[in-house]
Amino acid sequence: PVKCCINPSILSADFVNLETELARISNADAVHVDVMDNHFVPNLTIGLPVVERLQKVSPIPLDAHLMISNVDRWAPQFADAGLASVTFHVEAAEAPIKLARELRARGAKAGMALRPATPVEPYLDMLPELDMLLIMTVEPGFGGQAFLDVVLPKIRRARAAVDGSGVSVAIQVDGGITEATIARAAEAGANVFVAGSAVYGKPSPADAIDSLRANGTL
Ligand code: DX5
């Protein structure tokens, strides 16, 4: 079976008890950290100082999702903090190829995110520069939104391009991933799944991770 990574989003966790909240998802593959600036998206979360502390205490790798403007300036600092993976939005990047290279040079995996209406085709030549492509399955900004099935064909085309080019690029989906929707995203070709409310909204986040992983494994 294709390996299925579950990255819970701490956006749905208790922000005043983040270290405890990390301990509740110790069976996750990584923790997804949503950074928002109230400019690229209409919401505000946490910034570099908090993420640096999370990096120091987290037992599992950190996967940052930067929903911020001026990302060419900020993203390298998240890589310098030691994060396993740093994802920027292509809509916010001035020089995405340069930025992806900077992230890798600083030892982080380079991720690039696309909003639901952003086509993947203009960026297919960039795949060798990336370790991960994040295809948003909701408009970024808030947890708890409904999965957008309209994005499924884009996931399929991205999967075909990745497989066809022979590069090793993960395809992450983020937004509305639940026990009900994860199989559709997996079938379309995603292999890394972010889930906020479907993990932290459950009495046992660890059980929720196991059940998502079972449903998302092809
Ligand atoms: C939304 C964030 C997501 C969010 C997902 O902009 O990027 O990571 O936490 O939350 P759910 O899984 O509840 O849709």
Ligand code: ZN
């Ligand atoms: Zn996210």
